[in-house]
Amino acid sequence: MPRPRPRPRRALHGAVAALVPLALLGAFGGPAHAAPEAGWPEPVPVVSRVATTDPVVFITVDDGWFHDPAAAKVLIDRRVPASLFLLPGAYSYDSGYFHTLLDQGRSRVENHTVNHPDLTTLDAAGQKAELCGARERHLAEFGDGPRLLRPPYGTYDEATRTTARACGAKAVVTWTYDLTTWGQWSPPTPTLQAGDIILLHFNETLEQDLTRALAAAEAAGLKPAPLREYVPE
Numbered sequence: 001m002p003r004p005r006p007r008p009r010r011a012l013h014g015a016v017a018a019l020v021p022l023a024l025l026g027a028f029g030g031p032a033h034a035a036p037e038a039g040w041p042e043p044v045p046v047v048s049r050v051a052t053t054d055p056v057v058f059i060t061v062d063d064g065w066f067h068d069p070a071a072a073k074v075l076i077d078r079r080v081p082a083s084l085f086l087l088p089g090a091y092s093y094d095s096g097y098f099h100t101l102l103d104q105g106r107s108r109v110e111n112h113t114v115n116h117p118d119l120t121t122l123d124a125a126g127q128k129a130e131l132c133g134a135r136e137r138h139l140a141e142f143g144d145g146p147r148l149l150r151p152p153y154g155t156y157d158e159a160t161r162t163t164a165r166a167c168g169a170k171a172v173v174t175w176t177y178d179l180t181t182w183g184q185w186s187p188p189t190p191t192l193q194a195g196d197i198i199l200l201h202f203n204e205t206l207e208q209d210l211t212r213a214l215a216a217a218e219a220a221g222l223k224p225a226p227l228r229e230y231v232p233e
């Protein structure tokens, strides 16, 4: 499967998220026009940054294609409670890499869909197949159901937020900073603040990207914390 390159990203989802509940209320109250089915659960919140005064940041690592032992060693030795938004295909050929991370470290596996689509191109049934399908695969492989959804490319719509709830997630999680090195390009290191969510990827530079992110956290007096525990039920 091709690894889509990310678009330039900014954490702009908070503003969008704030508008969605009103849009949904309108959809429920008016004539049916692409409205969620009756009886669907409440849409989950969208989180690009956690509101907290605790001196914490959140390390998240996406996809899972490249299995670098040196990166795993950083996560395990430094006891990083990382959220791993894995694609089932990326552990289908080497699940041991991730079992080691879960068994010897503090990482948890979260939902990143089955096939990495732009979810906004799918209808509700298509999104449900992606989200619930990934949840079932994670459960079967790791014995733990994901509670957070990171939509590929950070793109989502109203159906994503209700479907996420139906598939066991309590939040759609985007990110505050993408600190992934892509090819020759490394993003500038920001001054981190409490509650920031850092996006990394399981690529060839994960070890150095992780080391840089952890150094930035330390420079700001922040420690990595488990994201799942900071997102309310």
Ligand SMILES: [Zn+2]
Pocket (backbone or CB within 6 Å): 062, 063, 112, 116, 152, 153
């Ligand atoms: Zn991804």
